[in-house]
Amino acid sequence: MTAPIALRNVGLTLGGKRILDGIDLEIARGSFTCVVGPSGCGKTTLLRLVAGLVLPTEGEVQIGGTRVVAPRRDVAVVFQDYGRALLPWRTAAGNVSLALEAMGVAPRARPARIRDLLGRVGLAEHADKFPAQMSGGMQQRLQIARCLAQQPEVLLMDEPFGALDAMTRQGLQDEVLALVGDSGATVFFVTHDLEEAAYLGDVVIGLLPHPGRIARQVAVKLPRPRDQLATRELPEFLRLRRELFDFMRTAEA
Amino acid sequence: MSGLHALPRALAVPALLLIAAEAAMRLGGGTTSDALAPPSAVARALAIGLGDGSLLAASLATLAAAIGGLMLGGALGLLLGLLFGTVPALARLFSITVEAIRPVPAVALIPLALILFGFGYRLEISIVAFAAIWPMLVFTQSAVAGVEPRLIEVARALRLPLGARLWKIVIPFALPRIFVAFRLAAGVALIVAVTVEIAVNPLGLGYGMTMAQQTLRPAEMLAYLVWIGVVGWVLNVALLAVQRRAFGRFM
Numbered sequence: 001m002t003a004p005i006a007l008r009n010v011g012l013t014l015g016g017k018r019i020l021d022g023i024d025l026e027i028a029r030g031s032f033t034c035v036v037g038p039s040g041c042g043k044t045t046l047l048r049l050v051a052g053l054v055l056p057t058e059g060e061v062q063i064g065g066t067r068v069v070a071p072r073r074d075v076a077v078v079f080q081d082y083g084r085a086l087l088p089w090r091t092a093a094g095n096v097s098l099a100l101e102a103m104g105v106a107p108r109a110r111p112a113r114i115r116d117l118l119g120r121v122g123l124a125e126h127a128d129k130f131p132a133q134m135s136g137g138m139q140q141r142l143q144i145a146r147c148l149a150q151q152p153e154v155l156l157m158d159e160p161f162g163a164l165d166a167m168t169r170q171g172l173q174d175e176v177l178a179l180v181g182d183s184g185a186t187v188f189f190v191t192h193d194l195e196e197a198a199y200l201g202d203v204v205i206g207l208l209p210h211p212g213r214i215a216r217q218v219a220v221k222l223p224r225p226r227d228q229l230a231t232r233e234l235p236e237f238l239r240l241r242r243e244l245f246d247f248m249r250t251a252e253a
Numbered sequence: 254m255s256g257l258h259a260l261p262r263a264l265a266v267p268a269l270l271l272i273a274a275e276a277a278m279r280l281g282g283g284t285t286s287d288a289l290a291p292p293s294a295v296a297r298a299l300a301i302g303l304g305d306g307s308l309l310a311a312s313l314a315t316l317a318a319a320i321g322g323l324m325l326g327g328a329l330g331l332l333l334g335l336l337f338g339t340v341p342a343l344a345r346l347f348s349i350t351v352e353a354i355r356p357v358p359a360v361a362l363i364p365l366a367l368i369l370f371g372f373g374y375r376l377e378i379s380i381v382a383f384a385a386i387w388p389m390l391v392f393t394q395s396a397v398a399g400v401e402p403r404l405i406e407v408a409r410a411l412r413l414p415l416g417a418r419l420w421k422i423v424i425p426f427a428l429p430r431i432f433v434a435f436r437l438a439a440g441v442a443l444i445v446a447v448t449v450e451i452a453v454n455p456l457g458l459g460y461g462m463t464m465a466q467q468t469l470r471p472a473e474m475l476a477y478l479v480w481i482g483v484v485g486w487v488l489n490v491a492l493l494a495v496q497r498r499a500f501g502r503f504m
Binding site: 051076 | 403404407411412413417422425426428
C-alpha cells in the first residue's frame with residue numbers, strides 16, 4: 001500500500017529565500033505525526049505544502065500515490081487562528097454546513113450530518129450559536145467538526161491548540177486522539193509544544209531552520225490509549241521529553 | 254438608554270432658538286419679509302402642505318428619482334466594486350479611467366444630461382446614478398479586497414468553485430461594509446436629486462421650494478426646507494435600523 005503522504009526531495013524557495021530544503025518523508029496510513037522545531041523552521045510551510053496551498057519549487061508531494069497540485073477535499077486543514085477560519089455570519093451548524101455544501105451533500109441530508117458532527121465534538125447544544133458567542137475551545141472544536149465533515153483521509157493541524165489555555169488544550173488533545181482513532185485518518189500535526197508532540201504522536205519530526213530541513217525523526221513508543229496523567233509519568237515519556245528538549249536547545253543555539 | 258434620558262435636555266436648545274426666532278420676527282417690526290418667516294408661519298405652511306397633499310406628492314417624486322438613481326448607480330458601483338475587488342488586474346487596468354471620471358461633480362453633468370434626456374425623471378435619475386456609483390464602487394472594492402485571507406484559504410482547501418466562493422465567503426464578509434456604502438450613497442442620492450430639482454428639473458421637493466422662493470412665499474419655502482430635512486433624517490434612521498437588524502447579531 002502506498003504511503004498516504006510522501007514527500008520526495010521537496011524544496012521551496014520564495015522570493016530568493018530558501019524556506020525548505022531536501023525534505024524526504026513518508027508517513028504511514030493512519031499514523032499521527034507531529035512536527036516540532038524552532039520558530040522560522042518552516043513547520044507551517046511544510047504543512048501548507050502537504051495541503052496543496054503552496055506548491056514546492058523542487059521535488060514533489062504525494063498523497064495516496066498522486067502528486068499534489070492543488071488542495072484536495074480528502075485533505076482537511078485545521079488552522080491555528082480558529083477566530084479567522086470560521087464564518088462569523090454563520091452559526092455553528094452553518095459553519096459545518098459549508099464543508100457539506102462544498103462536498104456536494106444534498107440539502108436534505110445535511111441536518112442529520114451536522115447534528116452528528118457537532119455531537120462528535122461536543123457542540124450538540126450549541127448548533128445555533130455564532131462563533132462570537134463561543135469560547136476559543138468551542139470555536140476550535142467547531143473548526144475540527146467542519147474538517148471532519150470532509151471525511152478526510154488526511155487531517156492537517158497547524159498548532160491547533162496554541163492559542164488555548166492549558167486545561168482546554170489537554171481536553172482537546174484527548175478529544176482529537178479519540179476522533180482520529182475513530183475515523184482512521186492520517187494526522188500531520190504541527191506544534192511548538194514538545195510535550196504535546198510526544199503525548200499525541202506516533203512519530204515526532206524535528207526541523208532545523210535556515211533553510212528548514214528534517215533533522216530528527218523520533219518514534220514514540222508509548223502505549224495507547226494515552227492518558228494525561230499516566231502517560232506523562234512514564235519513563236519513556238520523560239526520556240522522549242528530554243530528547244526533544246535537548247534537540248530544541250541545540251537547534252536554537 | 255442614556256440617549257433617551259438626555260433627550261429633554263438636548264431639545265432645550267432648539268426649542269429656545271425657535272422661541273427666540275419667533276420673538277425676533279414679531280418684535281422686529283412685524284412686517285412681512287421676502288426671505289424669512291417666523292417659525293409659527295413656517296409650521297402653518299408645513300401643515301397646509303401636508304394637508305393638501307402637495308408636500309407628499311413632491312416627496313414621492315423626489316424619492317422616486319433618488320431611489321431610481323440609487324438603484325441604478327448603486328448596482329453598477331456594486332458590480333464594478335466586486336469585479337475590481339476580486340480581480341486586481343482589472344482594477345489596475347481601469348484605475349486611471351475611474352480616477353479621471355470620479356472627481357467630476359455629478360451636478361456638472363446637468364447640462365449634458367439635459368440635452369440627452371430633456372426635463373423629467375430620466376434627467377434626474379441619470380445624475381443621481383452617476384453620483385451614487387462612486388461610494389458603492391470604492392467601498393465595495395476595498396471591502397472585497399480586504400476579505401480575511403484565512404477564509405480564502407478555507408475556501409481553497411474546500412475547493413469551493415468561484416461562484417460559491419463569491420456568494421458564500423466574499424459577499425457575506427463584505428456585506429456590512431457594502432451596506433455602509435449604500436447608506437452613504439442613499440444620502441448622496443437625496444442631496445443630488447434635490448439639487449437637480451433646484452437647478453433645472455421641474456419636479457419634486459427642490460422644485461417646490463424654488464417655486465415658493467420665486468413667488469415670494471418664504472414660509473412655504475422654509476416649510477419645504479424643514480420637510481426635506483425630515484425626509485433625509487427618516488431615510489438615515491430607517492437604513493440604520495435595517496443595518497442593526499441585519500448585521501447586529503455577529504458584529
